[in-house]
Amino acid sequence: MIMAYADLRDFLAALDRNGQLLRFTDPVPLEPDLGAAARAVSNVTDRGPALLFEDIDGYERARVALNVVGSWPNHALMLGLDKDTSLKEQFFAFARRADAFPVEAERVGTERVGTERADDAPWREHAVETDINLFHLLPLFRLNRYDAGSYIDKAAVVTRDPDDPENFDTQNVGIYRIQVKGTDRLGIQPVPAHDIGIHLRKAEERGENLPIAIAIGNEPVITTIAGMPLAYDESENEMAGAVQGAPYRIARAPLTGMDVPWGAEVVIEGEIIGGVREIEGPFGEFTGFYSGGRRQPVIAVHRVHHRTDPIFEHLYLGRPWAELDYTVALNTSVPLYRQLKQDYPEVVAVNAMYTHGLLGIISVRPRYGGFAKAVGVRAMTTPHGLGYCKVIIVVDDTVDPFNLAQVMWSLSVKFHPAHDLVVLPDLSILPLDPSSEPPGISHKVVLDATTPIAPEQRGHFSQEVDQPAGTQEWENRIKRLLT
């Protein structure tokens, strides 16, 4: 049985027990220190801790948690694995568990929408409906130097399909950047292709506002799954249950009826105002460049629920690697792997963790000459690939795609520029890719770094150096001596 974390505090305690949490009890200014600290920890190491700040300038008891999943040990602990679990092992564990999808969610509290019957979700402790001031509730701050203001960027954002509001499967849990424009007014970026974009379009076609719930400060699995490319009718709660190995616990937000994480620190309820667009951004993005200066939808906040002294969990993003890159590493690689594997069982593993899969590496056992190129092109036609997969490197099944030294070796000795380069002109890509021209269009390329096989007879690959006999035993022996 895999251990599921009840809430953010439970996970922070697990990080602490494993030496993966740093507490700062000295007073800290909001800007530029909080953003700088979160940037710094990823600069220093890929095995770094979460950061918990307990004395924020201008607040009595506010706390900020940063870099919660921002390292491989923390990612492993999220999955309930030993913190030293290799990335490749984490990938296969994630993929195996995703096969258990769907795992039905555990609903806590049975109240109907609009009623006030209490349930036991900890965020039900306090509710604010008048004089809402999000800046007093949470220590909101500017993350990167030229962000338009304070953002919420790691919340589980929940909406329902206005044409089918009772449907649990099409209820969406996603992560969208949210600019806090006023004390009770937000800007949001709902990409048209994403599920929330579909919900908003339907609401606006109906001439309605779109009810929305925003849950801040969650255990790490739901926010990881919220950023995972799933089909429109696949429930994030049911995937979170599969990945954590236990039903995901949800509670109903009383005003909007949204199913939100039971363990959240804060739940904001409100509406996206239909037909309204207002300037939002720029905001430093995961591409390492700012994006924005576009007119985007606005949220009116109607009610806020929160625990006593809630923890503000926030995520740093910018030039990779930063926390965002850890949170989207395997949640992007695993769906691509599962989709490719359906058509091509020869696919061994997929590493699509570079800039959310703008670059990906596929390890495959080619059946015949040309096969690896076909697998590479197929990645570009998966749902996620339509917006990503600009560069796909295909390597042999004997190469670990998570080991860049092996990938670079394959490229350096197996790749032949005259035969192994496939360029596909003018395909779709996410407009945030700063190289796309016009935004949203780019050539894409497959780099085939597999060994040529029949009927392709070229190169001199028959005398590969293998490992001396007994190498594996020596590896184990040396590992034991080192621990």
Add this chain to the structure above:
Amino acid sequence: MTAPKIPDTCPRCDSHDVSLLTASPVPGRWFMYACGVCFYSWRSTEPGYATDPAAYPAAFKIDPTDIPKMLVVPSIPTRRGGTP
């Protein structure tokens, strides 16, 4: 607590529609301001690069007359039944 002196110019778009966004929960630590034109917001304790109109870099400045021309994302669909 004494009322803050609200800056008269937005560091980003140089407009004069600046208002008090909020004050620190612990009185007197800082104030936040917001621009009603470009929705930029800043804290009184931030470095000059975020608060001083003269120091704000040209690449990130916004001309208020450009705002109505900015891309609308996502676009607003037509209402069902034909009412726009």
